[in-house]
Amino acid sequence: MKQNLVVIIGPTAVGKTKLSVEMAKALHGEIINGDAFQVYKDLNIGTAKATLEEREGIPHHLLDFLDPEESYTVSDFQHDARQVIAEVAERGRLPILVGGTGLYINAVLFKNYTFNTPPEDQVYRTELEKYALDHGNDALYALLVEKNPEVAETIHPNNVRRVIRTLEKLRDPKSKALEAHSITMKDSLYNPIVIGLTMAREELYQRINARVDKMVTEGLIEEARALFDRGLQGAGSVQAIGYKELFGAFNDEYTIEEAIRLIKRNSRRYAKRQLTWFNHQIEVEWVDMTHVERIFSKKALKIIEFVAGKIK
Structure with missing residues (x-):
């Protein structure tokens, strides 16, 4: 029998973190980060990494464990995440994979997601x-x-x-690592219960804009400046939205105000791409979280009940 694995996906700022913690508390779960940039230390505000308070004592894995100078590939994540899932299951806990990086999610789920290097052309x-x-x-x-x-x-x-x-x-047509290809849940290594969160575009964009303003208030500019001063301009870690735009301002390419505008714009565009990716890649049980502040508790309860009924 395949191992149960809950997957919570959705665009940035839709409420994945809060739902994952509530689900972990209710179903004796542990959370595995599925975001490409939250694996790095010192990238806290800009990646919207869950704070210790927000984690509410729930174990979080593959979060905040790499130095920003280090390289970390999709293949590395695939190996590490599968190992953590097995360890969580061995403890009798429910693994909950949470993230917005679709490529990382697919790499974990599907056994035919390999990373062959094509011959040189x-x-x-x-x-x-x-x-x-x-x-x-x-x-x-x-x-x-x-x-x-x-x-x-x-x-x-x-x-x-x-x-x-x-x-x-x-x-290269033989390389399956990066291309969308025909995959279904029967190809998964696990018994995946995939929950997708979405909401009305206007509300999502408003939440994204408000989140960026909050990040700036909480110290995003100072956090980015500290990374910039470490000479990390070329590192893969700081290609996350929020840092690369501010690095441009630090290089006097434009103003800080323009950088903030770009962060909001690029975050909105990324959210749109995330939804497009998930809609075309895997089978998802979508949940509309529009008016999230008002309906979260009710929707979260229904989602948890749904997942509980799917666990084999």
């Missing part, structure tokens, strides 16, 4: 290298954003070598 690589020289790193990076924005979020535009290698993987 020197002609294609030369074309990409020439494109970068002729048009600039940002133009090359834009090609990656167009093909797979989820993956692009984790790579610095100036890391040309990695951008090119990723574009090669996306081009």
Whole structure:
């Protein structure tokens, strides 16, 4: 029999953290982070990492354990998350995987999600290298954003070598690591109960804007400045929305006010991409959290009851 695994997905600012904690308390669960950037220490405010108070004593895994200088791939996460899921289950607890990084979620769930490195295509690589020289790193990076924005979020535009290698993987028909392909829950290593949170677009965007303002009040600019002063401009960790925009301001490319505007805009765009990804990738039980402040308790209870009924 496959191991039960609850998965809570949805765009940024929709309420995943709060629901996951309530579910863990009710169903004797432990939470596994599925966000690409919350694995890093010192990236707290900008990644909306759950505080100790918000965790309410519930164990959280793969959260806040890597130095920002360290590299951490999807393959690394796949290995670590599967190991943690097994350990949580061995303790008789319910593993709850929570996150907004769709690629990471799929990598954990599906046994045929492999990370084969494609053979080198020197002609294609030369074309990409020439494109970068002729048009600039940002133009090359834009090609990656167009093909797979989820993956692009984790790579610095100036890391040309990695951008090119990723574009090669996306081009290779034998590489399943980064491309959407036909997968169903029967292909999962687990018995997954996938809960997706969504809400009316206008309310979601209002919550995102308000969250960014709150982050700034809580010290986002100072947090980003400390990372900038450590010389982390090229690190994968600080490609998270919030840091890269502020780094531009620190480099005098634009004002702090413009950086905050960009953070809000990019967060809204990312939320839209997250919903698109989840809608096209996996089977999800969607729950509308519109008017979340008013209906959260009632919706959370119904979701927990639904999950309890699905556990085998």
